[in-house]
Amino acid sequence: MATSDPIAEIIGDYRAFAAMQRDRLSARGIDIAPYALSHLAVRVADWDLYVHQRTLLERHARANSENLWNGRPISLIVLAEPLDVLDGTPVSLIELIPPVHQRVYRMGLEHLGVVVGLASSSRVPTSSRSTSCSRTSRT
Numbered sequence: 001m002a003t004s005d006p007i008a009e010i011i012g013d014y015r016a017f018a019a020m021q022r023d024r025l026s027a028r029g030i031d032i033a034p035y036a037l038s039h040l041a042v043r044v045a046d047w048d049l050y051v052h053q054r055t056l057l058e059r060h061a062r063a064n065s066e067n068l069w070n071g072r073p074i075s076l077i078v079l080a081e082p083l084d085v086l087d088g089t090p091v092s093l094i095e096l097i098p099p100v101h102q103r104v105y106r107m108g109l110e111h112l113g114v115v116v117g118l119a120s121s122s123r124v125p126t127s128s129r130s131t132s133c134s135r136t137s138r139t
Contacts, residue, residue: 007083010056011094016086037085039076039093050075050098057094072098127129 008014018040025032044050054075058064063078074118082090 006060007079007094010053011040014083014091015085017090018089021023022086033086036091037091039095040083040085040091041095041097043097044099046099050096053113054096057096072100074098 018037022032037136042053044053054064054066054077057075057077060079060081061077062080063077065078066073067076068074075094077094077096079092079094082092085091
């Protein structure tokens with residue numbers, strides 16, 4: 001019996017996305033298998049979806065640090081339990097990105113962060129990230 005994955009229900013099939021990115025890099029001669037992953041980034045189409053997905057993800061998080069980046073809020077959500085991607089590589093951070101109005105971007109899973117210099121057996125430290133749930137208000 002398959003178990004439900006609440007994070008995949010919110011952001012999409014992150015395992016397939018990470019595997020696709022790994023395979024695309026591998027085809028270009030870049031092997032990311034020895035490296036840790038820092039985060040998965042998800043871009044949403046509109047402000048209401050950003051707030052909705054942020055709220056859903058916060059139910060599975062130990063922290064959300066919402067900061068301004070290029071004049072827009074961006075949520076850095078530290079999950080209570082790391083995701084298991086790419087054959088056991090853990091990812092604890094989801095970067096939730098609200099819409100940009102100046103350009104057209106693909107929505108959904110957008111990129112993953114590869115930490116060059118750390119072995120895959122090393123965990124990406126999250127203790128240096130904010131543990132507060134601070135938010136900026138949108139006017």
